[in-house]
Amino acid sequence: MSPLCWEEDVNLREYNTFNVDSIARYLVRIRSIHDLKDLLASPRFRDFRHLVIGGGSNILFAAENFDGVILKNEICGIEVVSENENNTVLRVGGGVEWMSLVTYCIDHDLGGLENLSLIPGTVGAAPIQNIGAYGAELSDVMLSVEVCNLETGETRTMSKDECALKYHDSIFKHALKYAFISSVTIRVSKAQFHCLNTQYSSVQDVLQQQGVVTPTIRSVSQAICLLRRRKLPDPKILGNAGSFFKNATCDTLLCKSIMKAHPEIPSFPGPDSFHIIPAAWLIENCGWKGKQIGEVGVSPSHALVLVNYGGARGREIVLLADSIIKDVQAKLGFQLIPEVNIIR
Incomplete structure (x- = not known):
């Protein structure tokens, strides 16, 4: 395996969707658990404050310099852990873009994430916020996460209950602030057994405008993408x-x-x-x-x-x-x- 690359004096502008300048002392890309273990063993890591980032979509750098180490979560992969007639269990790398996971599920006729379409960020950041939209939350499908405590170096599997997922909240905002989420395991439903959530009138209105009589996982996702694009400016532009x-x-x-x-x-x-x-x-x-x-x-x-x-x-x-x-x-x-x- 290649040794860790410590990038120095990195402008974080392209790593945050607010597009603000902030110079980080170091940036290290974590692409495997092996990378993470090497980082934790480094004296340089222990000497500086540290921050984990994914897509940078929920961060505002208030200072012009970050005198510490940025850990960029780039652990990829979507793996089928198990499946039965009704459900499929997936283990997803923390560095996977959230919308890439949503698209994967839609393309494989798996329901449960369509209401969370177009939420920015990565899979590893999703449990921290317990992301939610249009009547759905990550907690509806999440089973567990693989977590490394960056203060102790301990790596373990945490169940959904242990993560204390609440409305836009979790243990990762409190007792486990210094955690690196390497993967998330979810259970999604096969389309024929999935109950669509179209309770929001705005979603119903879009489906009606598009002439959708019998909604599907894909049509609900498309409706929500349309709604989000109407409300939220594209961070690449603004x-x-x-x-x-x-x-x-x-x-x-x-x-x-x-x-x-x-x-x-x-x-x-x-x-x-x-x-x-x-x-x-x-x-x-x-x-x-x-x-x-x-x-x-x-x-x-x-x-x-x-x-x-x-x-x-x-x-x-x-x-x-x-x-x-x-x-x-x-x-x-x-x-x-x-x-x-x-x-x-």
Whole structure:
């Protein structure tokens, strides 16, 4: 096997979808478990802070330099572990692009990921966020992950329950922040036994517009791709990380109190008797949608999306986010929480 290549003074602009400049002291590409073990044994690795990145779609580099080691997850491969009449179990490398996995499943008549079409990033990053969209989440299909604790060097298999997957949350944002996910194992359904999820009216509308009478895995995926392209700018053209903030949540008592003062605020039932308040609605109703300050701004097509109009620095995007948070808190009483991982 080839020795690890330590790339020095690497501009991370092409490794983050916000397209901001930040110079990393080192970047190392991890293409196998062997590479990871070699890295962990290196004194140079232990001397610096480190960060794992996949597609860079949920990261904002706030500083112009990252004085540490970037681990670029490039472990590939999609393997059939087992299958029966109803389901297929796949083990997928953490460096596989998420949409490549979705496409693989659709091409093989396997259902379960079609509602998660066109979500940017890699498979290894998906459990960290418990990615979800249009009524589906990774937790619906995930069985386990192969994880290396970068602090201890321990490698083990973790079940879905151990990963503590919740709404846009997991153990990897808390107790296991310093983890490298080398593979994810999922169970997907064979098409003839799969129950499609078209509960969102926007999905139903697109299917109807396209003349789809009997939806399929592929037609649902195509509808959701169309919806996402309408809402979210292409990061290759306009730097962004998709939804910058989480939707707000509150318990029933607080929700009633806020709704009394602001009866126009929409809310939806969430997990554990909580209510979900769309963050996009809060931001838009505070006047931020479409607003531009210098080279940064809020997308005119979706209030949750902060954009880099070209040449913006990470800290300028952070300042914009902070201003939005303070304004929403002052006007509507909700504390917005960034969904994007801000690296300072």
